[in-house]
Amino acid sequence: MVPFPGNLKESPSQTAGPYVHIGCTPNAVGIGGPYGEDAGARLVNDKTKGDRISITGRVIDGANAPLRDAMIEIWQADADGLFNSPLEKRGAADTNFRGWGRQAADGESGQFRFETVMPGQVPFAADRMQAPHAQFWIVARGINLGLHTRMYFPDEADANAADPVLQRIEPRWRVATLIASGARPNYTFDIRLQGENETVFFDV
Amino acid sequence: MTQDAGAFFPRDLAWHPKAYAPEYKTSVLRSPSRALVSLPSTLGDTTGPVFGQNMIGELDNDLILNFARPGELPIGERIILHGHVIDENAKPVPRTLVEIWQANSGGRYRHKKDGYLAPLDPNFGGFGRTLTDDDGRFRFRTIKPGPYPWPNNANDWRPSHIHFSVFGSGFAQRLISQLYFEGDPHIRLCPIVNTIKDPAAIEQLTAKLDMNNTIPMDARAYRLDIVLRGRRSTMFENRPEGN
Numbered sequence: 001m002v003p004f005p006g007n008l009k010e011s012p013s014q015t016a017g018p019y020v021h022i023g024c025t026p027n028a029v030g031i032g033g034p035y036g037e038d039a040g041a042r043l044v045n046d047k048t049k050g051d052r053i054s055i056t057g058r059v060i061d062g063a064n065a066p067l068r069d070a071m072i073e074i075w076q077a078d079a080d081g082l083f084n085s086p087l088e089k090r091g092a093a094d095t096n097f098r099g100w101g102r103q104a105a106d107g108e109s110g111q112f113r114f115e116t117v118m119p120g121q122v123p124f125a126a127d128r129m130q131a132p133h134a135q136f137w138i139v140a141r142g143i144n145l146g147l148h149t150r151m152y153f154p155d156e157a158d159a160n161a162a163d164p165v166l167q168r169i170e171p172r173w174r175v176a177t178l179i180a181s182g183a184r185p186n187y188t189f190d191i192r193l194q195g196e197n198e199t200v201f202f203d204v
Numbered sequence: 205m206t207q208d209a210g211a212f213f214p215r216d217l218a219w220h221p222k223a224y225a226p227e228y229k230t231s232v233l234r235s236p237s238r239a240l241v242s243l244p245s246t247l248g249d250t251t252g253p254v255f256g257q258n259m260i261g262e263l264d265n266d267l268i269l270n271f272a273r274p275g276e277l278p279i280g281e282r283i284i285l286h287g288h289v290i291d292e293n294a295k296p297v298p299r300t301l302v303e304i305w306q307a308n309s310g311g312r313y314r315h316k317k318d319g320y321l322a323p324l325d326p327n328f329g330g331f332g333r334t335l336t337d338d339d340g341r342f343r344f345r346t347i348k349p350g351p352y353p354w355p356n357n358a359n360d361w362r363p364s365h366i367h368f369s370v371f372g373s374g375f376a377q378r379l380i381s382q383l384y385f386e387g388d389p390h391i392r393l394c395p396i397v398n399t400i401k402d403p404a405a406i407e408q409l410t411a412k413l414d415m416n417n418t419i420p421m422d423a424r425a426y427r428l429d430i431v432l433r434g435r436r437s438t439m440f441e442n443r444p445e446g447n
């Protein structure tokens with residue numbers, strides 16, 4: 001065992017900086033090197049269960065400019081609402097679905113794109129379900145602590161209305177910042193760091 | 205080892221840098237201005253991706269060799285960088301992915317957007333990754349990065365630093381940060397370091413010279429332990445959660 005006292009503090013965060021790609025997506029930015037494929041580059045393969053969807057979007061700053069150096073990760077349940085994690089105790093998730101994806105924003109347009117599946121519903125507490133959603137984590141130069149948010153689906157209005165997380169959000173008009181646009185199978189989710197339609201970010 | 209799947213301790217946001225830190229100018233337009241919405245840990249926060257050893261190449265944690273041409277070596281100070289990934293309960297975090305990236309010994313990054321005068325080293329990529337072992341230990345071999353200037357105030361220099369990314373066992377533990385080297389006078393001068401307000405928190409990112417793990421006549425060792433958020437014990441929480 002490790003000789004550490006308990007009650008430690010979490011290591012403090014520092015910005016991922018402008019060169020996060022070197023460590024996390026070296027192939028996506030043409031550096032190459034020893035990694036065969038960037039971790040998180042693909043969520044699905046041809047055996048993955050569920051309806052294929054795409055999520056494209058941008059991370060936009062307070063001057064309305066897309067970030068061209070952001071890195072975006074998603075984590076979501078499979079088509080049956082199970083997470084591909086050893087801590088998932090409700091059942092066995094689809095082994096052909098990673099659940100986790102990582103993409104760099106495009107160096108020119110700032111656009112990111114995930115090819116994934118429509119997530120199933122996941123319980124919030126014993127007797128309540130969450131609406132289908134994907135969790136997002138955003139880092140970049142100028143972001144001092146990675147930002148957690150969630151993307152919900154515009155074609156799931158009833159489930160969204162009953163979602164216990166969305167129900168916590170005040171003022172109510174801010175809920176719209178978490179709902180993608182588009183329709184199955186192609187969704188768009190822009191994340192606004194600041195300003196009038198600032199996306200809701202979570203302390204999870 | 206059974207892994208606890210309990211809720212995470214709330215994050216101490218005063219220990220982390222604030223989103224809006226005008227001494228680091230880029231944060232001004234990239235910081236949310238509204239309060240974060242606090243949530244209890246949900247299943248998507250307490251679970252997270254895992255990575256298999258089959259993903260990791262033999263040289264992935266050896267930055268001295270993983271980009272070098274056959275028979276050649278990168279220029280600079282050879283170091284071992286090692287430590288544990290543990291949680292706030294001091295429990296080791298086993299089999300978790302640790303990724304690092306850094307400038308070369310002259311302070312230059314292998315990135316098309318870095319135009320610093322210091323040259324690229326053809327034998328140095330500046331990135332590596334590893335899984336912690338069953339006791340949460342990680343180990344890299346690399347070249348000590350050089351300081352570099354950056355546009356913020358007219359004459360700001362980054363201390364020597366290595367960026368790191370860690371996953372943990374739940375997505376809410378996800379962390380990216382930077383480590384520094386003890387004794388570097390640039391640490392206290394750096395606007396990015398100084399987005400952290402508590403000197404003890406900066407100390408927590410400062411790797412210490414570790415003579416006991418130095419390899420004589422070869423490489424010095426630096427040690428940094430990385431702490432991720434801890435989980436509440438679920439031992440007494442068998443009842444269904446209320447809302």
Ligand SMILES: [Fe+2]
Pocket residue numbers: 017307362365367
């Ligand atoms: Fe850096």
